[in-house]
Amino acid sequence: MRDINTDLRVVRTKESIRHALVELINEKGFEAITVKDITTRAKINRGTFYAHYQDKFDLMTKCEEKIMLDMSKITKQNFPSVIAALETDSQPLAPFSLTVSLSEYLNINSGFMKAVLGPKGDLSFQTRLKEFMWETLYGNNPNAFIKEENFLVPGQYLASYMGTAIIGVIQQWLESGRKESPQEMARILTTITVNGPYFAAGLKK
Amino acid sequence: MRDINTDLRVVRTKESIRHALVELINEKGFEAITVKDITTRAKINRGTFYAHYQDKFDLMTKCEEKIMLDMSKITKQNFPSVIAALETDSQPLAPFSLTVSLSEYLNINSGFMKAVLGPKGDLSFQTRLKEFMWETLYGNNPNAFIKEENFLVPGQYLASYMGTAIIGVIQQWLESGRKESPQEMARILTTITVNGPYFAAGLKK
DNA sequence: GTAATACACAACAGGTTGTTTATTATTATA
DNA sequence: TATAATAATAAACAACCTGTTGTGTATTAC
Known part of the structure; x- marks a missing residue:
């Protein structure tokens, strides 16, 4: 049994997603942000985003x-x-x-x-x-x-x-x-x- | 010389666009609205929308x-x-x-x-x-x-x-x-x- | 070391966008 | 009322984003 919340890969990925989100909101506003924006900024694959969240x-x-x-x-x-x-x-x-x-x-x-x-x-x-x-x-x-x-x-x-x-x-x-x-x-x-x-x-x- | 602002077609179109906008904001919020939503609700062609406004x-x-x-x-x-x-x-x-x-x-x-x-x-x-x-x-x-x-x-x-x-x-x-x-x-x-x-x-x- | 699994990559159909075309319908005005 | 002006329409377009899926690789926990 493995815990998703302590897997270093997951922690790292989620951190960079959240960090990218904050940056992008300050830059262009939440409304204008696309999932692609977030994943590009966070340097992760877009599919990975959808593994953790339904949408923005x-x-x-x-x-x-x-x-x-x-x-x-x-x-x-x-x-x-x-x-x-x-x-x-x-x-x-x-x-x-x-x-x-x-x-x-x-x-x-x-x-x-x-x-x-x-x-x-x-x-x-x-x-x-x-x-x-x-x-x-x-x-x-x-x-x-x-x-x-x-x-x-x-x-x-x-x-x-x-x-x-x-x-x-x-x-x-x-x-x-x-x-x-x-x-x-x-x-x-x-x-x-x-x-x-x-x-x-x-x-x- | 003809005035755009008094042409009944323009007045009517803009009115229904604005009316549709208010309805849709109350229903799903501004963020979730698409131009297609607006034009469908306003019963106008999508091209007509772009003749009057750049975007939503x-x-x-x-x-x-x-x-x-x-x-x-x-x-x-x-x-x-x-x-x-x-x-x-x-x-x-x-x-x-x-x-x-x-x-x-x-x-x-x-x-x-x-x-x-x-x-x-x-x-x-x-x-x-x-x-x-x-x-x-x-x-x-x-x-x-x-x-x-x-x-x-x-x-x-x-x-x-x-x-x-x-x-x-x-x-x-x-x-x-x-x-x-x-x-x-x-x-x-x-x-x-x-x-x-x-x-x-x-x-x- | 080994099994589990998160991630990358790539492809997919479906939807929206903004633009442009030819055609039709409506309007202002003389 | 006739007619010229022009707004609106339908349709098609490439470009983009979405959400999903399958395969292979890399990282991680144990």
Whole structure:
């Protein structure tokens, strides 16, 4: 019995496929990429690609699933502190340590993240990530944004607002070359989302 | 001398092409659409398509340019009040009337807008629209978000935050069937972006 | 060392692309 | 309304990409 996932040939092949994918997305956008592009760049036979993935969408999905799984794991690692934050809740916000951890993860995987979140990236992934962000950072908190009747604004719009806004800030960070540290990004995300743009602009004390 | 833009055959053909495009984006997403799909759906010859557009990207770009041009016109129509708001400025915000006008425009063109802004839509358009939104609603105001030194958060992140957040709320509105009136959406957009999510959630007075 | 198997190579039919041709149908205009 | 202009059609074309398959070779795990 042999394990596909540890065979050095498979590992090497998949690595060069993923590497080629990221390069090509940054160059010409996911849409314009052909399987032939990928295999040429990865220096593998086209048939080999189809031995591992159904098509370029399958490849993309599997790469994205890995990212989402990693981020879920990070969230679960922070779960004790999330629970603590919820029970003593006054702030409808995920613990700062979680935001830092996620920022650090994005920083490490910035190659792929920049590609898929950039203007030539994958829209469906952004939609999924948006939902994940909302769920992770705000959705679990029963004391926060769930009391629909109190809302000045329908809850669905608040959720969309928060989700897309966070993605927007992350996109900008990745696009502009990650000049801020993950810790600083976590602070920016917290400041801007919790207090609103007026406060973040220094116009309100 | 005959005018291409008024020849009924041309008008009819282009209309059915655009109509087919919107339908197909909603069904299978822009990426999966072929020129053959479009021409079959529009019930025209494939050669006719290429007489008007280079490819599906060219078609998409021209449809999008029309939208952006319309929105620019609406903004310019509101320009007197924008100027007035800037000169007596205390709020880094476009006049409410402009937000209402833009919401109304989105409502009228909701077929196309829902398609291109939806999860199967066009990412590059969203990027451009985001920039347009920021420029239109906030970017022109010299008294607002431009004084970089005052920022608790770097200005570029504030801009990204506002731009993507607005798009996010609009997306949610289109996706969930436009239950709110354009006027109500304008109010929601104003409340949520100016005062921040805490206030909008009724958690801060 | 040896068996397992991932990979390369090559060929295949089927589909899309973008272009071009001759022909037909529709339109604008005098 | 007659007629000249021209948009749309049908059909064919090479070029390309797709997804699959079969054979032989090279690499790997055990």
